[in-house]
Amino acid sequence: MVAALAASRAALARSEARQRAIFDSAVDVAMIVTDPAGVITDWNPGAERVMGWTAAEMRGQGADRFYTPEDRAEDRVRQEMRQTLHEGRVSDERWHLRKDGRRFWASGELMPLRDEAGAHLGFVKILRDRTAEHLAGLALKEAQDRYRLAARATNDAIWDWDLTTGSVLWNEALSRAYGHAPESVVPTGDWWIAQIHPDDRIRIDPSLHAVIDGADAAWTGEYRFRRGDGTYAAVLDRGHVIRDAAGRAVRMIGAMLDLTGMRTAETALRASEERFRTILDTVEAAFAIVQVKFDADDRPVDYRFLEANPAFEREAGVNLRGKWVTEFAPDLEPFWFETYGRVAKTREPTNFESYAEAFKRWFDVRAVPVGEPKDRQIAIIFNDVTERRNAEERLRASEALARENVERVQLAMAAGAIIGTWHWDLPTDRFTVDEGFARSFGLDPALGREGIPLARIVATVHPDDQAGLAAAINEAIARGGAYAHQYRVLRADGHYYWIEANGRVDHGPDGTPLSFPGVLLDVEERRTVEQERDRAIAQLRALTGTLEQRVTERTAELMQAEEQLRQSQK
Incomplete structure (x- = not known):
């Protein structure tokens, strides 16, 4: 009996030794032993390696020491112990804490410890660090999710070709973007190759198999792919070949991008550019794109012509494309650099008119920024307005002269030299006169303001002067320009008085007579004075002739008497 008991104890001791050896040698597995209340009673080297705490540090601590704060808040340890006592074993995967506070993902099991009689002694917790596998799994799942989302979100038709079986899998875009129903x-x-346009298939099929049968991994091709409705889409297809250890192609994955919209846009863009170029080449406005040059102090000092239309070359008289403006006009006014530099820097458009001494012309300019701000480029649209400016200057001079003439007329009228004015609209034959003119011709002033025909005016002219007046008027209308003529008019007192009409006939651009304005001068007194002067001159001339005759006769008499005296003295 004693021998049997000794043998039993020896066997038990050997068993405990084996268990301790296993417990201590399991360095890749964390094994934690607790009492029924969850207080740690043993901590193997594997637990120290996995979590960082030593056995001395952890004995007597609660098992929740290596649980996360959120698990502790839910009293996770107690829940597991109750579940273990009920079910006999609990397995889980969750985050746990290391000594340094870092988390690790563990695969764990919790089992109850009982003696031979079945009494509950405590619990054993076995943990395996699965952080790397867990993170790899998460990364794989994330990648798969991204792939699924990308495949679902993109309009690219993604294909996966198993070269060993010949099967091809497509994503939803084949149906959504190209109209091929899954069935x-x-x-x-x-089937895929058959959807390629026949004219492109003879090129794409060989190029595709050349990559598969060769050593390359990447393939790219552009072709027309038939849609479900029979029309063709322009596509860009890219594929990647996957090879086995022997280098044999076993799989090919790719994506087919629909280029139809881009090709359509490119065609529209080319057409738009051609229209724009045609407009630029044919419009009369000069157009150029220039790049402004700045010195070290960021001051604009020059600009180069990047683009210029034919109108610009005509305006400039020289082809400046690709050249700096200072090459052609070294003395160009600083105003041009400052203005263009300000537009390039501030990106604010401007309009102005300025004279360019180098070109001897006036320009109306619109300058707007183009391109990126760093490029310092602006577009210039300008017109040569030299003729307009000259015309405006002539108009200003004419207006100034007209104002002076008006002032002279007003002064002359105030002095009584001008007795009336008229304006004759030749196309309508509407003759309007002021009150002084009406009085001079014995007309009703109200009628003169409303407009009367020329015949009514001529009726008051002296019959002997009417033919000459008509001839002078017709001659002035025919040639245009200044007009002056003197004639007699019948006034209200029944007497004829001499007047002088001075005017100007204006013609239109086509030579059509348009207007005939003028003034009337009272020359009655001047004519009377001239007549008196003429009579005096005539009388003087007659008197002078008589005196000359008498002097001649008297001289002849004296010479005859002198000759008789000489004869008597011989």
């Missing part, structure tokens, strides 16, 4: 798609490479 109509044959999942083979032959």
Whole structure:
């Protein structure tokens, strides 16, 4: 009996030794032993390696020491112990804490410890660090999720070709973007190749198999792919070949991008550019794009012509494309650099008119920024307004002269030299006169303001002067320009008085007579004075002739008497 008991104890001791050896040698597995209340009673080297605490540090501590704060808040340890006593074993995967506060993902099991009689002694917790596998799994899942989302969100038709079986899998874009119903798609490479436009297939199929049969990994091709409705889409297809250890192509994955919209946009853009170029080449306005040059102090000092239309070259008289303006006009006014530099820097458009001494012309300019701010480029649209400016200057001079003439007329009228004015609209034959003119011709002033025909005016002219007046008027209308003529008019007192009419006939651009304005001068007194002067001159001339005759006769008499005296003295 004693021998049997000794043998039993020896066997138990050997068993405990084996268990301790296992417990201590399991360095890759954390094994934690607790009492029924969850207080740690043993801590193996594996637990120290996985979590960082030593056995001395952890004995007597609660098992929740290596649980996360959120698990502690939920009293996770107690829940697991109750579940273990009920079910006999609990497995889970969750985050736990290391000594340094870092988290690790663990695969764990919790089991109850009982003696031979079944009495509950405590619990054993076994943890395996699965952080790397867990993170790898999360990364894989995230990548798969991203792929699924990308495949679902993109309009690219993504394909996966198993080269060993010939099957091809497509994503939803084949249906959504290209209109192929899933039930109509044959999942083979032959079906895919058959959808390529015949003119492109003879090029794409060989190029695709050249990559598969060769050593390259990447393939790219552009072709026309048939949609579900029979029309063709322009596509860019890219594929990547996956090879086995022997270098044999076993799989090819790619994506087919629909270029139809881009090709349509490119065609529209080319057409737009051609229209724009045609407009630029044909418009009369000069157009150029220039790049402004700044010195070290960020001051504009020059600009170069990047683009210029034919009108610009005509205006400038020289082809400046690609040249700096100072090459052509070294003395160009600083105003041009400052203005263009300000637009390039502030990105604010401007309009102005200025004279360019180098070109001897006036320009109306619109300058707007183009391109990126760093490029310091502006577009210039300008017109040569030299003729307009000259015309405006002539108009200002004419207006100034007209104002002076008006002042002279007003002064002359105030002095009585001008007795009336008229304006004759030749196309309508509407003759309007002021009150002085009406009185001079014995007309009703109200009628003169409303407009009367020329015949009514001529009726008051002396009959002997009417033919000459008509001839002078017709001659002035025919040639245009200044007009002056003197004639007699019948006034209200029944007498004829001499007047002088001075005017100007204006013609239109086509030579059509348009207007005939003028003034009347009272020359009655001047004519009377001239007549008196003429009579006096005539009388003087007659008197002078008589005196000359008498002097001649008297001289002849004296010479005859002198000759008789000489004869008597011989």
